[in-house]
Amino acid sequence: MGIEQQSKAGAPLVPGAHPAGAAMMRAAVQRRYGPPSVLDVSEAGVPLPGGGDVLVQVGAASVHPGDYFVLTGEPYMVRLVFGLRRPRHGIPGMDLAGVVAAVGKDVSDLCPGDKVFGWSTAGALAEYACVPAKNLVPMPANLSVVEAAAVPTSAMTALQALRDIAHVQPGQTVLVTGASGGVGSFAVQIAKAFGAEVAGVCSARNVDLVRSLGAHHVIDYTRTDFTSADLTRTGTRYDVILDNLEAQPLAAVRRALTPTGTLIPNSGRGGRWIGPLGRIVKARVLSGFTRQRLRPFTSLGKRQDLLTLADLITTGQVTPVIDRTHPLEEAADALRYVGAGHTRGKVVITV
Structure with a gap:
């Protein structure tokens, strides 16, 4: 041609x-x-x-x-x-x-x-x-x-959520829901590359996959509810939660967050007319009344971020x-x- x-x-x-x-x-x-x-x-x-x-x-x-x-x-x-x-x-x-x-x-x-x-x-x-x-x-x-x-959209979303919104630091605890999905599979690897202790939530069939990506803890949601009072009462809380599924009510997910932790809702789904906008507004309003940071965001394509991801891929930290x-x-x-x-x-x- x-x-x-x-x-x-x-x-x-x-x-x-x-x-x-x-x-x-x-x-x-x-x-x-x-x-x-x-x-x-x-x-x-x-x-x-x-x-x-x-x-x-x-x-x-x-x-x-x-x-x-x-x-x-x-x-x-x-x-x-x-x-x-x-x-x-x-x-x-x-x-x-x-x-x-x-x-x-x-x-x-x-x-x-x-x-x-x-x-x-x-x-x-x-x-x-x-x-x-x-x-x-x-x-x-x-x-x-x-x-x-x-790589591009899903990996940039994970990178921007963890680095730019949550400011993940070495030693922090990060929970990723939908850890076997497009954004989640990148997020688990990127959080580990940042030095965080990573927990991934997925179904039973994906436990081995998420563990192979570097998750320190894997939660099978068909058997364990990470927001349950039994877990949060015993101190199983996270500095950062990247919620790619939003299958749980906002109040329940907040229970699994540390008092000053960051929650990033990121499913993109919602009502037929305005999609996730209603949940985004609710999270923004709640942020004004709590020390917890509720941070819905929109990923933007950035060439420098794609170059950063290329470096992580070249060094074997992300696949x-x-x-x-x-x-x-x-x-x-x-x-x-x-x-x-x-x-x-x-x-x-x-x-």
Whole structure:
């Protein structure tokens, strides 16, 4: 496929509307909000990079709950960002890894042929994706393209929660719920790398996995409730709780927190209209009446954080956990599985 035949720089990806002679690619196309079945793997035009962009030949792209929310358009508040009546971008997916195919005129630190990984606002579930250069970094040599694609959003979320929000220090105790999931599997490893004593909450089938990630203590939630009065009365409390599930009431989780500890709610789920916003507001209000810090947050993509993660990966302190891979033609199956909420690590789509 000749890149020189592509359509005008900056043109949106509009499935089914291609200038004559434009280069084409396979992509998972979404024309409306709905269940994963609305995805159709078909042809779309290959975009040209703008001045500060990079065209990446995608080798793999991972999917996470945020992609599922954007696909379905629920909670409805996501439509304020991604399009009110239909998705503004015809191709979903954010996290990717691959090879630089072309660069914009203002890009000087990346060249065609470079292996990179990073994130975009959309368009990763395709053979080519146009990505701002600032969102990409070199792929660590000890990662496969599938592993690299699994890193960006989930690992940055875990890093920012533990380092920037909770300020985890050596010797502190950190509890991670959903410890076998996408964010949780990274959080266990990052907390350990920071010198914390880590406890992970998961189901019985994932106990060995979470222990292999470095958790000092593993709690099978089908047998033990970490918020129970019996445990908290005997001193089993944590300096930091990263709650990726929010399966327990806020008041119950606070019982498992030290008097000055930090609780970070991070499930992303909630009501059909405003999602987790109600719980976020409640946590913010409660923070004004307690020494405990209740800190919901929104992860932001930062290139420096991706470089920090690349260093942790290169030194062997963090390793992506891959649950399963799907070819591009099975993108709907991959998102359906992620939407069910029981992943072990990350789900990756190979292109």
